[in-house]
Amino acid sequence: MFSGFGSIQRYDNMFGPSNFNAEDIDDFLAMQRDWGIDGGLRTVPVERIEALRRDAAQACRAVYRHLGLADFTDDHVERAVDAAGSKDLGDTDTLAVVSAAHAIREGGLTVVDVVAALDESGYEAEAERIMDMTRARLAGDYLQTSAIFDEELGVLSLVTDPNDYAGPGTGYEPSAQRLREIDAIRQERGVEDLREQQAGFAARLAGSGIGIGLQGKGTALIHRRDLAPLANLELYSVAPSVTAALYRLLGANAARHAKGGTPDPARNPYSDEAIEARYHTTVIALMALERAWVKPGLPAEELSLEGLR
C-alpha cells in the first residue's frame, strides 16, 4: 500500500518521508478495522510504548557510556522517551555527535562491542536479541523476496510463506487472534458517539436548541440541537452569494424554528460561484482568513451589537 510506515520527522530525514507516517497511525488502525483488512499494524497501549522507549533510551545511554562515546543526562534521556524528533531533545551538543561518530569509525567498533556493552550494562535480553539478529543475518534467509522477520525472528518470505492466492476467498485471512488485535483500536466509538460530538455546536448552546452557523467559506445554516451535522434545518449558499436580505431571512427563519412557527422557504441564489471549481480557490482563501482568527478551545462567547451601530 505504501513504502513503509515512517516515524521519523521530515526535518530529521528528508530522504525518507512515507505517504503515511506515525502521525497517521490512528487513522490507519481505524481503516484496518473498518475495512476488515490486515495492514500489518496493531494498537499498542501508550504505557507499553512509553516503557519500551524509556528502556531503549536508557540502553542507548548505557552503551554510549560504556563505549566512552558520550554521557547523556537524565533530562536528555527523559526527553528522548517522549520526543517525536531531534527538535524535542532540547539543546544538543553537536560536537559530541561528531566525536562519537569519529570514535566509532576510528575505533573500529562493531556490533560485538555493542552486544558486550549492553550485556555488561545489565541489558542481557537486548544483547541476546542482537546476537539473534546477527545469526539471522548470517543465515541469509532474509535475502529472499518480500522477507520480513516475525516476532521470533523467523523469516517470512516468498519462499517460506508463498503467495497462494488463487481467486476470491483463497487469500490470506487474519487469524481470530489477529482480528481481535485489529478490532481493538484505542478510540473505539460508536456512530452515536460521533454524532453526539459533532452535533451542531451553536445549537447545543442555545436554550431553544436552534442555532445559526456561519462560516467564511459560505455555508450558513440553521441547526437544531438533536440533529446530525449535515441534517440541518436550512442550508444557505456560499457567503459571497448571500445578500443582506437573505441573511435577514436566515435570522427570521431561525426565530420561527425556535418559536415553533412556520419558516418562509429561502430561495438560494445558486450561481456558478456556488458550484464551479474555478471559484474554489477564492472560497478557500476566505476560509483561510477566517481560520486565522480561530482560537481553538475557548468557551462560547456572548455577542452584542454594541459598537457596531
Next chain:
Amino acid sequence: MTDGPVVHALSGRAVDELTLEAVRRGEVSLADLRIHPETLERQAEVAAGHANPQLAENLRRAAELTRLPDDEVLAIYEALRPGRSTLEQLTAMAGELAGRGLPRCAALLTEAAEVYARRGLSA
C-alpha cells in the same frame, strides 16, 4: 532460521557457536559476523528455484564480493556511479576482478562499461 545445513560465518565458525557467552569470553571477531559465500550460494539456489534468476545472480555476485575487504567493495560501488569512470577504467577494473577469481562481478563491470559508454554515462 530454517532447518537445513549448518550455517557458517565467513570465519568458518558454525553460527550456533556465536552466542552471548562467546562474546563474554571475547571469542567473537569481525570475521564471525560476515556472511559465508556458501550461504549466499545456497540462497541463490533457492532464489533460482523460485523463478528469480536475477536475484540468484545478484546473490552469486555477493558471494564473490565476500573475498574483498569493505573498502574495495565501496570503491567499486563509487566507480559504478554515473560519470565517475571512463570505459577504460571500468574495463580495467573488470579485468582485475576476473584475474582475482570474481568472474561474475567482472562481467557486470564489463557490461556496465559498455552500457555507460553507449548511454553517455562514462566520465
